[in-house]
Amino acid sequence: MKRWLGLYAAAVYCFLHLPLVILAVFSFNSSRFTVWQGFSLHWYLAIFQDRQLGESAWNSVIVAVAATILSTAAGTLCAYGLWKRGSTLLSGSLYLSLVTPEIVMGISLLALFQWSFRWLHWRMGLHTVILAHVAFSIAYVVIVIAARLRTFSPALEEAALDLGATEWQAFRFVTLPALLPGIVAAALLALTVSFDDYVITSMVAGVDSETLPMVIYAMARRGASPVINAISALIVVVFGALVLISERVRES
Amino acid sequence: MESILELRGLVKLFPNQRAVDGISLKIPRGGFYSLLGPSGCGKTTTLRLIAGFEQPTSGEVLLDGAVVNAQKPYQRNVSTVFQNYALFPHLTAADNIAFGLKRKNQSGIERKVREALELVRLTGKELSYPAQLSGGERQRVALARSLVLQPDVLLLDEPLAALDPKLRKQMRLELKEMQRRVGITFLLVTHDQEEALSMSDQLAVMNAGSIEQVGTPQDVYLRPSTRFVAGFLGAVNWIDGIGLRPEVTRISRTLPLNGGRFRPATVTGSVFLGNCVHVLTRLESGEDAVAEIPRDDTYKDGAYQAGERIHVCWNPSDEMIFP
Amino acid sequence: MKTTSGWERLRAWFLLPAWIWMAVLFAAPFAIVVIYSLLTRGAYGGLGLPWTAENYQRLLDPLYLGIVLRSFAMAAAATAICLLLGFPLALFISRAGSHKNIYLQLVILPFWTSFLVRLYAWLFLLRDTGLINTALQHLGLIHDPLPLLYNDGAVLLGLVYGYLPFMVLPVYATLERLDPALVEAAADLGSKPWPTLLHVILPLSAPGVRAGSILVFIPALGAYLTPDLLGGGRTVLIGNLVQNQFTTARDWPFGASISVGLMALVGVLVLLMLRSEREGLV
Numbered sequence A: 001m002k003r004w005l006g007l008y009a010a011a012v013y014c015f016l017h018l019p020l021v022i023l024a025v026f027s028f029n030s031s032r033f034t035v036w037q038g039f040s041l042h043w044y045l046a047i048f049q050d051r052q053l054g055e056s057a058w059n060s061v062i063v064a065v066a067a068t069i070l071s072t073a074a075g076t077l078c079a080y081g082l083w084k085r086g087s088t089l090l091s092g093s094l095y096l097s098l099v100t101p102e103i104v105m106g107i108s109l110l111a112l113f114q115w116s117f118r119w120l121h122w123r124m125g126l127h128t129v130i131l132a133h134v135a136f137s138i139a140y141v142v143i144v145i146a147a148r149l150r151t152f153s154p155a156l157e158e159a160a161l162d163l164g165a166t167e168w169q170a171f172r173f174v175t176l177p178a179l180l181p182g183i184v185a186a187a188l189l190a191l192t193v194s195f196d197d198y199v200i201t202s203m204v205a206g207v208d209s210e211t212l213p214m215v216i217y218a219m220a221r222r223g224a225s226p227v228i229n230a231i232s233a234l235i236v237v238v239f240g241a242l243v244l245i246s247e248r249v250r251e252s
Numbered sequence B: 001m002e003s004i005l006e007l008r009g010l011v012k013l014f015p016n017q018r019a020v021d022g023i024s025l026k027i028p029r030g031g032f033y034s035l036l037g038p039s040g041c042g043k044t045t046t047l048r049l050i051a052g053f054e055q056p057t058s059g060e061v062l063l064d065g066a067v068v069n070a071q072k073p074y075q076r077n078v079s080t081v082f083q084n085y086a087l088f089p090h091l092t093a094a095d096n097i098a099f100g101l102k103r104k105n106q107s108g109i110e111r112k113v114r115e116a117l118e119l120v121r122l123t124g125k126e127l128s129y130p131a132q133l134s135g136g137e138r139q140r141v142a143l144a145r146s147l148v149l150q151p152d153v154l155l156l157d158e159p160l161a162a163l164d165p166k167l168r169k170q171m172r173l174e175l176k177e178m179q180r181r182v183g184i185t186f187l188l189v190t191h192d193q194e195e196a197l198s199m200s201d202q203l204a205v206m207n208a209g210s211i212e213q214v215g216t217p218q219d220v221y222l223r224p225s226t227r228f229v230a231g232f233l234g235a236v237n238w239i240d241g242i243g244l245r246p247e248v249t250r251i252s253r254t255l256p257l258n259g260g261r262f263r264p265a266t267v268t269g270s271v272f273l274g275n276c277v278h279v280l281t282r283l284e285s286g287e288d289a290v291a292e293i294p295r296d297d298t299y300k301d302g303a304y305q306a307g308e309r310i311h312v313c314w315n316p317s318d319e320m321i322f323p
Numbered sequence C: 001m002k003t004t005s006g007w008e009r010l011r012a013w014f015l016l017p018a019w020i021w022m023a024v025l026f027a028a029p030f031a032i033v034v035i036y037s038l039l040t041r042g043a044y045g046g047l048g049l050p051w052t053a054e055n056y057q058r059l060l061d062p063l064y065l066g067i068v069l070r071s072f073a074m075a076a077a078a079t080a081i082c083l084l085l086g087f088p089l090a091l092f093i094s095r096a097g098s099h100k101n102i103y104l105q106l107v108i109l110p111f112w113t114s115f116l117v118r119l120y121a122w123l124f125l126l127r128d129t130g131l132i133n134t135a136l137q138h139l140g141l142i143h144d145p146l147p148l149l150y151n152d153g154a155v156l157l158g159l160v161y162g163y164l165p166f167m168v169l170p171v172y173a174t175l176e177r178l179d180p181a182l183v184e185a186a187a188d189l190g191s192k193p194w195p196t197l198l199h200v201i202l203p204l205s206a207p208g209v210r211a212g213s214i215l216v217f218i219p220a221l222g223a224y225l226t227p228d229l230l231g232g233g234r235t236v237l238i239g240n241l242v243q244n245q246f247t248t249a250r251d252w253p254f255g256a257s258i259s260v261g262l263m264a265l266v267g268v269l270v271l272l273m274l275r276s277e278r279e280g281l282v
Helices: A002-026 A040-051 A051-084 A088-099 A102-120 A128-152 A154-162 A167-196 A200-206 A214-220 A225-252 B043-051 B093-103 B111-121 B136-145 B164-180 B193-199 B217-222 B226-232 B295-301 C007-036 C054-058 C062-094 C095-112 C115-126 C131-138 C151-176 C180-188 C192-202 C207-219 C225-231 C236-247 C252-278
Strands: B005-014 B017-027 B032-036 B058-063 B076-081 B151-157 B186-189 B202-207 B210-215 B238-239 B242-244 B250-252 B261-272 B277-285 B288-294 B311-313
Touching: A002 A225, A002 C062, A002 C095, A040 A051, A040 A214, A040 A225, A051 A088, A051 A128, A051 A167, A051 C007, A088 A128, A088 B043, A088 C007, A088 C252, A102 A128, A102 A200, A102 C007, A102 C236, A128 A167, A128 A200, A128 B136, A128 C007, A154 A214, A167 A225, A167 C007, A200 A214, A214 C115, A214 C225, A225 C095, A225 C115, B005 C054, B017 B210, B032 B043, B032 B277, B043 B076, B043 B151, B043 B186, B058 B238, B058 B250, B076 B136, B076 C180, B093 B111, B093 B136, B111 B136, B111 B164, B136 B164, B136 B202, B164 B186, B164 B193, B186 B193, B193 B226, B193 C131, B193 C252, B202 B217, B202 B226, B210 B217, B210 B226, B217 B226, B217 B311, B238 B288, B250 B288, B277 B311, B288 B295, C007 C151, C007 C252, C062 C095, C062 C151, C062 C207, C062 C236, C095 C151, C115 C131, C115 C225, C131 C252, C151 C207, C151 C225, C180 C192, C192 C207, C225 C236, C236 C252
Parallel strands: B032 B186, B032 B202, B076 B151, B151 B186
Antiparallel strands: B005 B017, B005 B058, B202 B210, B238 B242, B250 B311, B261 B277, B261 B311, B277 B288
């Protein structure tokens, strides 16, 4: 049986990975058609010449960094607070936010912004996108930090208090340093989740606050050039690296 | 009469150790046999080689005269009682017991299961799940599950280790009794020498992958063939390269005149154990010796005080001598 | 854990941002959606009074009910296929000894790269001018391109491709915790490998299968991007319907009622999953 399982597993791994590999391979195709006509890097060069791509990528970076900072900070504190004493309401909400379909989250945030703009005199823009990203990424951070806390011994904080530290000092000088790898891992996770988001972002972005996924989506729908292949390959490599680093940091 | 189980030159090598290093053994039909040894001596590996969960690096396993090396566990007519019983948690006791019978498509399953439950005295627990049973009850289900298949040999991997001490002593008698009743050959693996001595008709003492001695409980305890066997089966006083059991080591305040051997020594302490007293001594030659004295004797002679100078004496016939 | 008043104060401050998140970015949006679902669509796509239950009544319209049922069927099919494909893979990984972690990473890694990119990969393969059609045409096996894209099959493929790891991981977790002695005991009692799989391994992996099924079913039910890109507007599932109401159709109340309905379904499924968790799964 083991032999069959091995063959089968190989087939499934092919199914999972081949599409991306093929995508990457054809990003080096000199022709724009799906017939291999020689190796070329000019689609990659085209990326840097496309103004819209550049602006949207920059927007994505701004949004991702801002949202990550906010959600990592709030999420870490939240995970720690829940570790001290749980709250079914808060835990339940976080869990629910994870299972909520993205489209529902998107339209509900849209509804919130639309309604609040009656008295806030705001418009949709990068700030709404950032808020939306914080909304859905906080739960990821809480999960990562909570897992990290499960292996942390409360006796360490008690020892700190015993030696004269206040509760805040215990957190600041004993627990926080221990959590640092987890925080980094959570931040990397929040970064990738935010950078990749399309559905929620598309609902709450303004006219001049396009992100990279939105541009990719538009290009994909139009069936445009292999520039998408090139961007995709780049994204896969970068995200893959970030995730691997995150895992490595998490295990340390 | 041919032996029911034979091991010939059995060797099992793992990447970083020689777990079993050339074992040959003949186990006769119908008795209670034990493999005794410290953890890591290879006894469990030997058991797994017999059951078929490991393949020998070299050597043969013979069941009822036939070489079974190539046979998978489900083809061999041996059955194992695992250390933690390995009862299927999703099946009732009755279904657990019936499991092997169903795989072999046997008939009369209900009757056989009922008889097996009676044998282990668990009638009434048919519909209980393992989680609802106590440790002792789970062990009986495991026994019934294996015995119902009428194997040539029943292998037991430290079956009493998971039970609490009082239950353990009781189960020793029950297991022995069960083996007598069903007549199937039992092969027990344990590190507890008391267990092996009290239950076995014959036992093999293992150390570092080899068998050091095979014999009856009396043989291995009174006439150990190596220092290791002597030390593993019980306490030993080593005096001048000779081994003496504490229970044959005596203390005397006067010089013994009956032809026994003796050495001058100083009492370093005494331990009251309830049914006997251990008097700890240090010989002039520097070795430590423990004398086990029946409680009444100490009161007769007066308790031994630390610092008292006495003689340690023994009978030459009680000496254990090794090459 | 003992919490003195000092810890309680710290905890209260620390949880404050999360409470704000919950109120402003979680509860408030949903509350607004629920309210909107009870309002009426305005003349130019806005909304206002009167209060009405009409948006919920519209859900019972055969057209929309059909969409709900089709979404259910899609999600169920995706779950079933994920189970069929994922269980053997989880079994393989659980038996891979020292390489377990690598194989596990290989399953998770593609998932954590861009979801959009992964969908686009299939567009690239399945389009009329995509790789598969081009290759088949070049080999002379077909003349006209096969309509591999923009149908239910493509959407199903996308759902399975996207959510397979969600099935593999919980099933693997349960299989990994399976006492190996149980499999040995089965063999010892005369059970060959396939009967052992059927009578011992499968029943004992039920908790993992249940968890994995719900973890696939829920996102599949609410999927939007997959049917949008791979279904090309021809496959309309609940997710697409909602998005449509908030953009093109500009019928926010109706879109809100669909969302509330979807969330109700998700809520029920989550409760089911929590119940199976309590029965000794995770």
